[in-house]
Amino acid sequence: MTSYGSFPGTRPRRLRTTPAMRRMVAETRLSPADLILPAFVREGVSEPVPISAMPGVVQHTRDTLRKAAVEAVSAGVSGIMLFGVPEDAKKDAAGTAGTDPDGILQQALRDVRAEVGDDLVVMSDLCLDEYTDHGHCGVLDEAGRVDNDATLERYAEMAQVQADAGAHVVGPSGMMDGQIGVIRDALDTIGKEDVAVLAYTVKYSSAFYGPFREAVGSSLRGDRKTYQQDPANVRESLRELALDLDEGADMVMVKPAGPYLDVLARVADAVDVPVAAYQISGEYAMVEAAAEKGWIDRDAAILETLTGIRRAGAKMILTYWATEAAQKLAGRG
Numbered sequence: 001m002t003s004y005g006s007f008p009g010t011r012p013r014r015l016r017t018t019p020a021m022r023r024m025v026a027e028t029r030l031s032p033a034d035l036i037l038p039a040f041v042r043e044g045v046s047e048p049v050p051i052s053a054m055p056g057v058v059q060h061t062r063d064t065l066r067k068a069a070v071e072a073v074s075a076g077v078s079g080i081m082l083f084g085v086p087e088d089a090k091k092d093a094a095g096t097a098g099t100d101p102d103g104i105l106q107q108a109l110r111d112v113r114a115e116v117g118d119d120l121v122v123m124s125d126l127c128l129d130e131y132t133d134h135g136h137c138g139v140l141d142e143a144g145r146v147d148n149d150a151t152l153e154r155y156a157e158m159a160q161v162q163a164d165a166g167a168h169v170v171g172p173s174g175m176m177d178g179q180i181g182v183i184r185d186a187l188d189t190i191g192k193e194d195v196a197v198l199a200y201t202v203k204y205s206s207a208f209y210g211p212f213r214e215a216v217g218s219s220l221r222g223d224r225k226t227y228q229q230d231p232a233n234v235r236e237s238l239r240e241l242a243l244d245l246d247e248g249a250d251m252v253m254v255k256p257a258g259p260y261l262d263v264l265a266r267v268a269d270a271v272d273v274p275v276a277a278y279q280i281s282g283e284y285a286m287v288e289a290a291a292e293k294g295w296i297d298r299d300a301a302i303l304e305t306l307t308g309i310r311r312a313g314a315k316m317i318l319t320y321w322a323t324e325a326a327q328k329l330a331g332r333g
């Protein structure tokens with residue numbers, strides 16, 4: 001056998017020998033402060049309602065939502081993103097419940113602010129799909145198409161009632177053209193210059209939103225392909241990004257996260273505003289389902305997905321595991 005002397009001369013394995021060594025050279029560190037908890041609050045229920053496609057996630061009552069917010073603060077989570085689930089009878093074509101100052105999301109915003117004050121960044125989903133009877137993110141024209149500019153008027157009003165109810169940040173997720181600029185104007189007009197806009201800048205039309213539709217009780221007619229992006233595209237994302245920044249986005253988001261890490265990396269490279277990624281319902285459900293079957297190590301898989309999203313360039317991660325993951329991370333440095 002040939003002798004290679006000191007071959008191989010370079011041995012990357014030296015830096016993987018012990019947990020302390022691996023920790024020291026780790027290039028990416030997850031911190032509870034990076035995490036944001038998306039949470040659902042349902043009108044008119046006295047007990048939390050489990051979401052079958054998202055084991056471990058519930059539609060909160062107003063009361064259990066306050067508790068979840070307190071728990072998130074204790075775990076060191078940075079923010080909470082609230083979604084309202086109105087009573088079915090209150091859904092209509094215009095999504096009126098979304099702009100009712102006493103609508104469920106607005107009540108929840110006031111509740112959570114009263115409970116946690118400024119200890120948690122309180123964010124609200126700014127979209128009509130939770131409130132419309134047809135399930136679309138906007139209002140429809142006579143031909144049944146989502147009417148961009150008419151929807152913008154609804155979004156402007158939503159931004160104002162959400163800010164009035166106490167949102168620190170609004171998160172427009174409807175993918176209408178011009179939504180960031182209109183919302184920024186609407187907020188400034190009522191003296192809410194301090195309310196920030198987290199733009200769902202790059203939002204793909206994804207099969208992985210499936211479980212979310214159950215979470216918000218949405219019965220979508222048709223699909224969202226005329227407003228959400230085609231999974232085949234990435235240059236289009238950079239165009240959306242430029243527009244949102246120009247219109248005044250304070251932070252930008254890529255969604256979903258896992259199947260779009262290349263997009264996330266491109267976006268993170270291109271901007272100097274904070275970048276968020278949303279690990280969505282289907283990403284959550286896949287890990288939970290495989291773990292339940294005993295096919296993967298749940299805890300390791302959760303942290304691996306989050307680390308991957310962080311490594312690709314997200315500063316903040318919206319994840320249904322936020323509180324649990326923050327608890328796991330506590331003390332790990």
Ligand code: PBG
Pocket residue numbers: 125127128129130137173174208209210211212224279280281282
């Ligand atoms: C729209 C919205 C959706 C999600 C967040 N905001 C659904 C959609 O666009 O179809 C999905 C979140 C998830 O799947 O976890 N209001």
